[in-house]
Amino acid sequence: QVQLVESGGGVVQPGGSLSLSCAASGFTFNNVGIHWLRQAPGKGLEWVAFLNWDGSNKYHADSLKGRFAVSRDNSRDALSLQMSSLTIEDTALYYCATQATRGGWTAFDRWGQGTLVTVSS
Amino acid sequence: QSVLTQPASLSGYYGQTITISCTGSRGNIGASNYVSWYQQHPGKAPKFIIYDVDKRPSGVSDRFSGSKSDETASLTISGLQVEDEADYYCCAYAGSGTFVIFGGGTKLTVL
Numbered sequence: 522q523v524q525l526v527e528s529g530g531g532v533v534q535p536g537g538s539l540s541l542s543c544a545a546s547g548f549t550f551n552n553v554g555i556h557w558l559r560q561a562p563g564k565g566l567e568w569v570a571f572l573n574w575d576g577s578n579k580y581h582a583d584s585l586k587g588r589f590a591v592s593r594d595n596s597r598d599a600l601s602l603q604m605s606s607l608t609i610e611d612t613a614l615y616y617c618a619t620q621a622t623r624g625g626w627t628a629f630d631r632w633g634q635g636t637l638v639t640v641s642s
Numbered sequence: 643q644s645v646l647t648q649p650a651s652l653s654g655y656y657g658q659t660i661t662i663s664c665t666g667s668r669g670n671i672g673a674s675n676y677v678s679w680y681q682q683h684p685g686k687a688p689k690f691i692i693y694d695v696d697k698r699p700s701g702v703s704d705r706f707s708g709s710k711s712d713e714t715a716s717l718t719i720s721g722l723q724v725e726d727e728a729d730y731y732c733c734a735y736a737g738s739g740t741f742v743i744f745g746g747g748t749k750l751t752v753l
Contacts, residue, residue, distance in 0.1 A: 556742075565644060566680070566688065566731050568742035583739050616687060624693030626742055627678040627733040632687035 523547040523631050525617050530636030537607050541636055543600040543617030551595035554620040556629055557602050559613035607640045646732055646745035653751040659720040662748045664732030665713060670743060672713040676735035679708060679717045683728045727752045
């Protein structure tokens with residue numbers, strides 16, 4: 522059974538840091554690119570970052586201004602998102618999703634259930 | 643404010659056909675066929691229903707179809723079912739730097 526499970530969310534103060542994880546199972550993790558996306562409460566979807574199958578190519582949304590960094594450990598079938606200098610606007614449900622074999626950058630075929638990050642003083 | 647513009651809400655009667663539009667620009671929808679659509683029920687993760695403008699992933703009902711004309715993509719749902727009531731998001735590739743953008747979402751109500 523294909524599964525992505527995010528963890529690491531919680532409440533953090535403005536200016537703080539947090540690390541999210543995405544654990545994969547049920548498929549060959551080291552063959553696929555993985556994206557992070559987020560959704561603020563009651564709002565739409567926003568793309569955050571992408572990491573290709575072996576971690577050699579990383580891309581992040583310009584709007585994040587270098588505050589977020591994505592990495593992966595294929596030996597553990599796991600992906601991480603390191604977030605720093607967090608602001609209230611970063612409050613959201615964070616999803617990891619696999620990139621489909623067809624459809625390019627916009628094709629996210631498997632999603633986790635998300636982990637909630639709340640930035641609040 | 644999203645770069646891709648969708649109607650905030652739409653409604654249709656059971657069994658009818660509806661179309662959700664997604665308007666972008668020459669820099670995104672108008673520039674490539676990397677356009678996808680997602681369905682999201684309340685409290686659930688999004689579901690991948692259309693890619694490359696008009697292709698359906700395996701297992702997605704053929705009642706869902708996609709199209710594109712210039713800078714506007716569209717999702718058509720035929721034979722509306724109660725379970726189609728959800729939020730729908732379009733997604734497009736916007737080139738290096740921005741990479742991926744979404745529409746603001748359309749809340750579909752089945753009457």
